[in-house]
Amino acid sequence: MIDRADFLARFGGVFEHSPFIAERALDVGAVALPLTAAGVHAALVAVFRKASEAEQLGVLRAHPDLAGRLAIAGELTEDSRNEQAGAGLDRLSPAEHARFTELNTAYTEKFGFPFIIAVKGLTKDDILAAFEARIGNTATAEFETAKTQVERIALLRLTAALPGE
Template identity: 80%
Template sequence: MLDRSDFISRFGGVFEHSPFIAERAFDAGLVAEPLTASGVHAALTEKFRAASPAERLGVLRAHPDLAGKLAIAGELTEDSRKEQAGAGLDRLSPEEHQRFTALNSAYTEKFGFPFIIAVKGLTKNDILSAFETRIGNGREQEFDTACAQVEKIARLRLESLLPETN
């Protein structure tokens, strides 16, 4: 069994820049061997959902803008970089980049957190379409949608780290 520090080191970034979720899951005894993607995801998700609205907002705000300034500066986490590159967001035309920048700004101004979507398997056009649809949502609906997307991203990251069965 991984000890606490090893567990947090390995899984603390599954929820972007939010190791407190892994800490709480481990401390609550929710993590059991054999470690599987579904088991660790269930433990982490339970603690994410139990976090205060302010803490969950902090998790949302820890996510980078899609094709935003962190990506341009090469300052994304490795997971975020790979996820965005997989959707082609690292190869946008100047016009596409301008559209993403405008949507990122409008969305963040409206909701107070960045647009979050699990980009795996999506194209830049799929992402833009979702962006344009979701920006019309109310704040509560969009907060719930963003939280669900964060959980999906965590699941995808865990699937790349752990086997489903040992």
């Protein structure tokens, strides 16, 4: 049997600041033992995809800007801080930081949520290139792309915490 409090403590933040996803996955019986990264991911993604568009938008909006104000203020979640640092976003030159800030602002104004990308394995140049390419997307295409990236981030976080299948 899965202990609810333990499960929520461990996996409630896999989707950034959105514990309702883990709660619903448990409530509908989608999570099974043994806990594996693939199994928990499938359960959480199913809930995320069934959530209302407003709830999905809330999950997207819960993500921080890349190299943005929360990073500067030291207010990122531990996962986000580690992910951004791994991509070198904590070591930007003033010109690079200005470009990220400019793109963050333009992207958020256009789409209504921050630019989201699974940064693991990417360099700051890779991220900047993706940023510049994706800002030209339609709102519908970018909403889908951002959701896919959120799901990838969740898988990476779960893979770090749990064994595979």
